[in-house]
Amino acid sequence: MSVSPPDYLVLEHVRKEFGSFVALGDVSLSVRAGELLCFLGPSGCGKTTLLRIIAGLETQSAGRIIQGGRDISLLPPMKRDYGIVFQSYALFPNLTIAQNVAYGLVNRRVPRAERDRRVAELLTLVGLPDSGPKYPAQLSGGQQQRIAIARAIATSPGLMLLDEPLSALDARVRVRLRGEIRSLQQRLAVTTILVTHDQEEALTMADRIVVMNHGAIEQVGTPFEVYRNPATPFVADFVGKTNLLPAAGAGEGRVRIGDQRFACEFDGAFAKRTDLKVFFRPEDVQVRGVGGETPNSAAAVVQGLEFLGSYSRLTLRLNGIDQALIADLSVNDLAEFRVKPGDTLRVAVPVDRLRVFAAGPE
Amino acid sequence: MATTPEPAFGTALPGASSLVGRIRAPRLRNHWSDRIGIALLVLAGAGLAVFFLAPLVTILLKALQDRSGAWVGFANFTTYFQTPALAQSIWNSLWVSVMVTAIVIPLAFLFAYALTRSCIRGKALLRNIAMVPILAPSLLAAISFIFWFGNQGIAKALLGDAQIYGAKGIVLSLCFATFPHALMILVTALSLTDARLYEAAYALGTPRWRRFLTITLPGAKYGLISAAMVVFTYALSDFGIPKVIGGNFNMLATDIFKLVIGQQDFGKGAVVGILLLAPVAITYAVDTWVQRRQSALLTARSVPYVPKPSRGFDWLMSAYCWLVAALMLAMIGMAVFASFVKFWPYDFTMSLNHYRMGLVEAGIFEAYVNSVTLAAFCATFGAAFVFGAAYLLEKTRGAEGWRPFVRLLAVLPMGVPGMVLGLGYIFFFVQESNPLHFLYGTMAILVVNTIVHYYTSSHLTAVTALKQIDNEFEAVSQSLRVPFWVTFHRVTVPVCLPALLEISRYLFVNAMTTVSAVVFLYSPKTTLASVAIVNLDEAGDIGAASAMATLIVVTSALVCVAYYFLQTWLDRRTQAWRQS
Numbered sequence: 001m002s003v004s005p006p007d008y009l010v011l012e013h014v015r016k017e018f019g020s021f022v023a024l025g026d027v028s029l030s031v032r033a034g035e036l037l038c039f040l041g042p043s044g045c046g047k048t049t050l051l052r053i054i055a056g057l058e059t060q061s062a063g064r065i066i067q068g069g070r071d072i073s074l075l076p077p078m079k080r081d082y083g084i085v086f087q088s089y090a091l092f093p094n095l096t097i098a099q100n101v102a103y104g105l106v107n108r109r110v111p112r113a114e115r116d117r118r119v120a121e122l123l124t125l126v127g128l129p130d131s132g133p134k135y136p137a138q139l140s141g142g143q144q145q146r147i148a149i150a151r152a153i154a155t156s157p158g159l160m161l162l163d164e165p166l167s168a169l170d171a172r173v174r175v176r177l178r179g180e181i182r183s184l185q186q187r188l189a190v191t192t193i194l195v196t197h198d199q200e201e202a203l204t205m206a207d208r209i210v211v212m213n214h215g216a217i218e219q220v221g222t223p224f225e226v227y228r229n230p231a232t233p234f235v236a237d238f239v240g241k242t243n244l245l246p247a248a249g250a251g252e253g254r255v256r257i258g259d260q261r262f263a264c265e266f267d268g269a270f271a272k273r274t275d276l277k278v279f280f281r282p283e284d285v286q287v288r289g290v291g292g293e294t295p296n297s298a299a300a301v302v303q304g305l306e307f308l309g310s311y312s313r314l315t316l317r318l319n320g321i322d323q324a325l326i327a328d329l330s331v332n333d334l335a336e337f338r339v340k341p342g343d344t345l346r347v348a349v350p351v352d353r354l355r356v357f358a359a360g361p362e
Numbered sequence: 363m364a365t366t367p368e369p370a371f372g373t374a375l376p377g378a379s380s381l382v383g384r385i386r387a388p389r390l391r392n393h394w395s396d397r398i399g400i401a402l403l404v405l406a407g408a409g410l411a412v413f414f415l416a417p418l419v420t421i422l423l424k425a426l427q428d429r430s431g432a433w434v435g436f437a438n439f440t441t442y443f444q445t446p447a448l449a450q451s452i453w454n455s456l457w458v459s460v461m462v463t464a465i466v467i468p469l470a471f472l473f474a475y476a477l478t479r480s481c482i483r484g485k486a487l488l489r490n491i492a493m494v495p496i497l498a499p500s501l502l503a504a505i506s507f508i509f510w511f512g513n514q515g516i517a518k519a520l521l522g523d524a525q526i527y528g529a530k531g532i533v534l535s536l537c538f539a540t541f542p543h544a545l546m547i548l549v550t551a552l553s554l555t556d557a558r559l560y561e562a563a564y565a566l567g568t569p570r571w572r573r574f575l576t577i578t579l580p581g582a583k584y585g586l587i588s589a590a591m592v593v594f595t596y597a598l599s600d601f602g603i604p605k606v607i608g609g610n611f612n613m614l615a616t617d618i619f620k621l622v623i624g625q626q627d628f629g630k631g632a633v634v635g636i637l638l639l640a641p642v643a644i645t646y647a648v649d650t651w652v653q654r655r656q657s658a659l660l661t662a663r664s665v666p667y668v669p670k671p672s673r674g675f676d677w678l679m680s681a682y683c684w685l686v687a688a689l690m691l692a693m694i695g696m697a698v699f700a701s702f703v704k705f706w707p708y709d710f711t712m713s714l715n716h717y718r719m720g721l722v723e724a725g726i727f728e729a730y731v732n733s734v735t736l737a738a739f740c741a742t743f744g745a746a747f748v749f750g751a752a753y754l755l756e757k758t759r760g761a762e763g764w765r766p767f768v769r770l771l772a773v774l775p776m777g778v779p780g781m782v783l784g785l786g787y788i789f790f791f792v793q794e795s796n797p798l799h800f801l802y803g804t805m806a807i808l809v810v811n812t813i814v815h816y817y818t819s820s821h822l823t824a825v826t827a828l829k830q831i832d833n834e835f836e837a838v839s840q841s842l843r844v845p846f847w848v849t850f851h852r853v854t855v856p857v858c859l860p861a862l863l864e865i866s867r868y869l870f871v872n873a874m875t876t877v878s879a880v881v882f883l884y885s886p887k888t889t890l891a892s893v894a895i896v897n898l899d900e901a902g903d904i905g906a907a908s909a910m911a912t913l914i915v916v917t918s919a920l921v922c923v924a925y926y927f928l929q930t931w932l933d934r935r936t937q938a939w940r941q942s
């Protein structure tokens with residue numbers, strides 16, 4: 001097992017109120033040196049607020065922030081050490097691209113020649129070596145975004161903050177830039193926090209994801225953990241496609257969903273509760289090799305079929321369960337089982353893929 | 363599947379507020395550059411407090427004192443209302459203002475409608491002609507009407523036995539003087555429309571008059587209210603026109619002057635000042651409310667309305683507009699013409715006598731030089747101050763408690779008529795115990811007074827421009843450890859240069875033409891051109907008065923042209939980075 005890198009940025013019990021509105025409850029978090037951390041959550045959950053608190057653009061109502069071992073909780077932005085990229089890019093329109101990138105260098109009395117060299121290096125790094133003499137308005141959105149990043153990293157800050165950097169771009173550019181930002185970040189090994197409400201962006205780019213909701217952290221984990229082992233029903237529902245069904249405990253290792261019983265691994269304390277939720281991913285639903293005696297199997301009627309390229313999404317209804325389920329079938333499975341709406345099919349969900357949550361505290 | 367969050371969240375946790383009550387919320391330390399910003403903001407606010415608030419408060423105090431300075435409670439008010447001639451002025455001022463509003467608003471609305479909703483030719487020219495009164499002191503209209511219909515007027519016969527001096531002349535002159543102010547607001551209001559509404563109505567076969575009643579009028583509602591307020595206030599507080607053409611017809615603005623300068627009765631003068639302040643304050647409050655409403659009317663997705671040609675309608679509109687323009691030109695033209703007439707009404711040969719003898723040799727030309735100096739100071743230092751203060755207010759941080767106060771002081775001056783401001787200034791600065799007394803009678807006090815007088819419009823122009831630029835510029839600069847003033851001069855000023863020029867031009871023209879506040883404040887060495895017109899008229903030298911008025915109009919016009927070219931040049935130079 002590898003040793004995880006030291007924590008570079010630590011938030012301790014950070015709270016933020018706007019009047020009587022609590023925008024951030026009690027957020028504690030550590031960001032490891034050199035990692036790319038995503039704040040992921042629905043609109044209004046406090047992602048931007050948290051980022052702005054780290055930047056000193058907003059003041060926390062309580063709590064501490066430690067960056068590189070230094071308590072920066074009360075430092076003004078100019079005394080902190082970060083580069084920031086906004087959704088709007090905020091490039092200075094009347095300055096050329098080169099002047100924009102050099103903006104922070106000029107003030108640090110970097111000699112002229114050194115500065116020009118650094119600007120050229122940065123422009124090459126972001127893949128726009130010839131754009132120096134142009135003005136921001138002459139570049140496309142994606143290009144402007146890369147310039148904004150170049151400007152933010154010009155002074156080699158210890159921390160890079162990105163607030164929804166890709167959301168103003170169209171889908172294709174967005175996908176391409178994801179990869180570019182990620183590889184740039186890895187090359188520079190700069191600790192980075194990226195705010196997004198796009199789960200795909202978070203899953204593809206992040207080392208770790210912080211899933212937030214209503215001003216609180218729901219889960220912190222790698223993309224795989226967050227996807228595979230969501231800590232709460234909210235995370236399960238927010239990240240990826242999900243079946244989330246109301247259930248009740250039915251003794252040791254069993255839950256009841258509607259009239260059906262399923263085996264699963266869960267906390268013994270759930271055995272008698274009636275407010276449970278069972279979670280599994282659509283791709284966890286199996287059709288291959290499922291027979292009458294397969295554990296957790298049931299007959300299902302195919303209600304709908306949506307073709308999505310490499311796989312298809314079925315809408316299924318199980319006997320005795322009101323809520324419809326979704327299941328993803330590969331093209332091969334689909335061809336082999338010749339599924340069409342109206343058909344009946346036997347499906348199963350492996351015991352270790354079912355997860356059970358309590359809807360509330362006991 | 364991703365859920366959409368429930369609408370009600372982020373609940374205020376019980377006990378959260380009591381927690382905050384006990385532990386003081388932390389505050390970030392200020393960087394030294396932030397401290398400079400805060401110091402400058404405090405300075406700007408203190409400046410406004412001393413040069414705007416303090417004089418106003420002095421008026422309130424003076425109203426409660428007698429001539430010797432003893433406190434007399436409301437005695438001044440009582441005697442004021444018991445003096446029939448004075449109380450009559452309230453009524454006079456009110457009905458004249460209502461009448462002017464009732465005449466000007468429909469006329470200006472029709473003109474604005476023609477400019478925005480018809481396909482007439484020469485819109486730019488028409489608009490510029492209609493705007494000309496703004497380039498002149500308001501009393502220019504009064505002087506022109508004296509040449510037209512006065513005792514020796516060339517068209518006096520048209521009036522029969524009636525006299526132009528008095529209410530008639532005042533109303534007529536005010537109509538001309540206020541027309542451009544109403545027009546500007548109404549053109550804006552009528553431009554802020556969404557063409558899709560008309561398309562929908564058109565598709566439903568709605569006739570033109572119904573579209574007018576159901577879409578145009580409601581859409582321009584706030585503009586109409588706002589324009590009416592502006593015209594009413596202007597008429598109520600104008601000093602030059604009733605002074606020149608009012609004859610024995612007394613109004614509040616002229617009463618103040620007579621009481622304070624003529625009779626040195628500061629107490630009663632203050633009472634009139636307060637009386638003038640009240641209705642203006644009300645209209646101002648209404649207008650502020652209206653402005654807030656209006657801004658919500660237009661969304662970013664609105665489609666601008668493009669009028670379609672319609673022969674009869676366009677012809678009618680065209681005829682109306684040119685008629686108004688002709689009247690405007692007749693008004694302005696008469697003053698200009700009369701300034702070159704050798705000896706009105708006996709010798710109509712053209713000469714420069716009024717300029718040479720009436721102004722230069724009489725030593726009054728200096729007033730013109732003073733006016734240009736004043737205007738130049740206002741256009742440079744004034745514009746810089748207003749813009750700088752607006753920047754500090756909008757874009758810097760710290761001193762959060764102080765900001766609303768400064769913001770208020772920046773928007774209040776519009777609600778204070780010039781006569782009242784001027785009155786406050788003499789009351790405040792004439793006191794020898796005031797450490798700022800040394801300013802009394804200097805050019806500096808005229809400059810400061812004029813900047814304060816026209817502060818609000820300039821401030822709002824600056825704020826609008828600043829709001830349009832990305833709020834994150836300052837945040838980015840801070841993250842790059844660049845102090846705010848570097849970003850201010852490298853980015854904010856270049857980007858806002860058009861607005862800055864607009865403020866500068868506005869202050870220049872108003873400094874050239876204003877009479878009301880400065881009429882209290884000039885000294886023999888700092889007489890201004892606009893004030894000189896009043897004095898020349900009073901001395902019966904109306905020829906020289908019109909010559910001076912002409913000089914002002916020509917200067918303002920030339921300056922506007924110069925600004926126009928500057929702006930064009932700038933646009934061309936900055937084209938590369940403004941939206942390509």
Ligand SMILES: Nc1ncnc2c1ncn2[C@@H]1O[C@H](COP(=O)(O)OP(=O)(O)OP(=O)(O)O)[C@@H](O)[C@H]1O
Nearest residue numbers: 018021023042043044045046047048049050197372
């Ligand atoms: N200055 C403020 N005053 C009052 N409330 C605020 C302020 N700034 C943010 N909020 C509120 O705090 C909550 C969190 O805001 P924040 O901008 O952090 O959300 P977000 O997660 O970034 O959302 P989005 O994805 O829409 O950007 C929101 O409900 C917002 O309305």
Ligand SMILES: [Mg+2]
Nearest residue numbers: 047048049164
């Ligand atoms: Mg946000």
